[in-house]
Structures are given as structure tokens and as C-alpha cells.
Amino acid sequence: MEHVSTPIFALVLGAIWLIRAPGLLKQPGGRWMVGAALAYCTLLAFSGEAAMLRWYPTLISALLLFVFGISLKYGPTMVERIARVREPNLPAKAIPYTRKVTWVWVGFFVFNGLMSTALTLWAPLSWWTLYNGLIAYFIMGVLFAGEWLLRRRLRIAS
Numbered sequence: 001m002e003h004v005s006t007p008i009f010a011l012v013l014g015a016i017w018l019i020r021a022p023g024l025l026k027q028p029g030g031r032w033m034v035g036a037a038l039a040y041c042t043l044l045a046f047s048g049e050a051a052m053l054r055w056y057p058t059l060i061s062a063l064l065l066f067v068f069g070i071s072l073k074y075g076p077t078m079v080e081r082i083a084r085v086r087e088p089n090l091p092a093k094a095i096p097y098t099r100k101v102t103w104v105w106v107g108f109f110v111f112n113g114l115m116s117t118a119l120t121l122w123a124p125l126s127w128w129t130l131y132n133g134l135i136a137y138f139i140m141g142v143l144f145a146g147e148w149l150l151r152r153r154l155r156i157a158s
Helices: 006-024 030-047 050-074 078-086 092-122 125-157
Strands: none
Touching (some): 030 050, 050 092, 050 125, 078 092, 092 125
16 A cells, blocks of 8 residues: 555556456356446545555455355355366255355355454554454365365265
């Protein structure tokens, strides 16, 4: 934030989203995700407010909450889609499990979005940075590792 102006940062961030857009537009909720991110980048670029950068983790959590949540309603769930990349012939008995894991991620995105919002509104930048730059990624790592261990255990038991 001290070395790059907010409008330049917004343009770079917007360019990254545009590069990712072709793949995201094919995904459920992808249009909303790209549209909201580009709207945020536009607002950020024209406002020039560095403080608005702190809202980015909240935006990403809200977008991922939307995508994972909508997949629960219209299916297949996001976790099932991810699982099918590695295992295209996913057994039918695995589908309820992928649904439960998707719910866990929905819960994480709610929690993470609320934490990011609270820290953006009421905490010093150092706390916001600690949570969004380290703690949130640690929690995601624990979720990934825990799910992987549980999945291995369930496969061994069946």
C-alpha cells in the first residue's frame, strides 16, 4: 500500500480477474463472481481509497459462499465437482459425503467473511493482516488436512 497507488493496484487486480474470467465463466456462479470482482476493482480504482482494499477478503468470502451455497441448491456440489476432477467415476455413496463437506466450507466462508468484516470495521491493520494473511490460511489448511485424513479413514473402513 506504501509502494503502489490504489488505482494501479485495482487495475492489476482487475487484469488478474480478466485473465481468470474465461475459466470462471464456465463455472456455476462464475458470472456473478467475475462481475462482482470487476465491480469492486472499478470502484477501488475510481475511489482511490486504500482503506477499501481491506474489504477484499470479505468480498472473496462472500463470493465463495455464494458459489458453494448455490451448488448445494442446484448441484452437483462444489466439492463433488472438485472430487470428480481427480476421480471422474465418483461412487454414488460418496455424493452425500461431498455434500456434507460443501456445508463445512459454507460454514467456513460465513465465519471468515464475518471475521474479515469485523476486523475491517473495528480492528487495527495489524490484526486484520494477521488474520487475513495468516490465520485464515491456517484454518483452511486445517480444513483441507482434516478432510483428507477423514476421507482416507472412511475409505479404509469401507
